[in-house]
Amino acid sequence: MPSAKPKSTKSTKAKPAKSAPKPxxxxxxxxxxxxxxxxxxxxxxxxxxxxxxxxxxxxxxxxxxxxxxxxxxxxxxxxxxxxxxxxxxxxxxxxxxxxxxxxxxxxxxxxxxxxxxxxxxxxxxxxxxxxxxxxxxxxxxxxxxxxRDWSGLQAIATRVQAGEIGELRHVEASYLQTWLTAPIWGDWRTSPGWLWRLSSKHGSKGVLGDVGVHIVDFATFPAGPIKKVFCQLKTFSKAPKNRIGDYLLDANDSAVLNVEFANGALGTIHTTRWATGHPNRLALKLHGTKGAFSFDSDTGTDTYRACIGADTATAKWQDVKARPTPNNHHRFITAIRTGLAGQPDFARGSEIQRVLDACFESDATGRPVKI
Ligand SMILES: NC(=O)c1ccc[n+]([C@@H]2O[C@H](COP(=O)([O-])OP(=O)(O)OC[C@H]3O[C@@H](n4cnc5c(N)ncnc54)[C@H](O)[C@@H]3O)[C@@H](O)[C@H]2O)c1
Missing domain, CATH: 3.40.50.720 (NAD(P)-binding Rossmann-like Domain)
Known part of the structure; x- marks a missing residue:
């Protein structure tokens, strides 16, 4: 006779302790x-x-x-x-x-x-x-x-790359800050941490280099690479002779980019430090042939809106909550522990820098620049 089956399949042996993560x-x-x-x-x-x-x-x-x-x-x-x-x-x-x-x-x-x-x-x-x-x-x-730490952006990128909104046609992206018009993060006039950001001699590339770099990454992460850009930069006068002490305030404060993506979509990307009413707002809209996604950091960074499927016929938007995703610091440490490269890596940083160089060239020449 076969022996009776044990009632529980659970092992009675103590589980080995989970090994501590590599320091x-x-x-x-x-x-x-x-x-x-x-x-x-x-x-x-x-x-x-x-x-x-x-x-x-x-x-x-x-x-x-x-x-x-x-x-x-x-x-x-x-x-x-x-x-x-x-x-x-x-x-x-x-x-x-x-x-x-x-x-x-x-x-x-x-x-x-x-x-x-x-x-x-x-x-x-x-x-x-x-x-x-x-x-x-x-x-x-x-x-x-x-x-990239925001799970709303990660979810949108995954869904766009999976083709859920069809072929991309139109993109709107903006990064708005107000620290030149409101002392929300302290008075920029007396703070070296803000003054170096306004001065080319101190290594600043203005709002475009400081946070424009973020919004170009933010838009192109889901939308794909930019192939052509027309950019206008502007530096407004902020002090007598536009200087405070050693800081000549010559770096750009506002940037507007008209872009064409490699997939043929058109878009606008803009950023400014003069956006009264918005301390730090990133917004993104991606419109495709089969749907659209919309993100606004002022309303949540782990949520976004979708107009997709049957909703496209009535232009109805649904709120979507994104699943949590690891932040850059987590990805960095995981990459060190596993030896597998993490994103965004230096190559990605360099690709974005290439777009910024094209923006400066376009602003200087008044012409669109191919990338
Ligand atoms: N990813 C983001 O969202 C984000 C946000 C804020 C700042 N940043 C970036 O972080 C960097 C620092 O910004 P911050 O706001 O902390 O500026 P900060 O001016 O407050 O701090 C920079 C520090 O670096 C020190 N420093 C300067 N030269 C140095 C050198 N050669 N060796 C060692 N230390 C040196 C300065 O003394 C200062 O303490 C900038 O590149 C900025 O663009 C990124």
Missing amino acids: VRVAILGTGGMANRHAELYAQIPGVQLVAGCDVDRARVEAFCAKQGIPSAGAYTDFAKLLRECPCDAISNVTPDAFHAALSIQALKAGKHVLCEKPLGLNHAETKRMVAAAHKAGTIAMVNFSY
């Missing part, structure tokens, strides 16, 4: 405003340790390390010294734009993984050197287009 030691380079956000995001990932900070301003890096629980020996003012002495796996490069290329390349040459703030560099030539350095190093090299 990743991170140093933050440039410990100003945005560095705190990097620290906050790393703190949410098990196994990530902040081991050092580095800034040219000693008081700032010491205050940052104290705040983030990094031992005082981890506070550096010399990045080369940090690379020589500090046992770390990865660098978050959160310095101002002008330092992204040189310092990221230095870190890559030292064999580190790099998450670099946007814009990846000041121009396409610079970012191509960064891509080459990343290839040579063979480490993970990503750019922090932080609005």
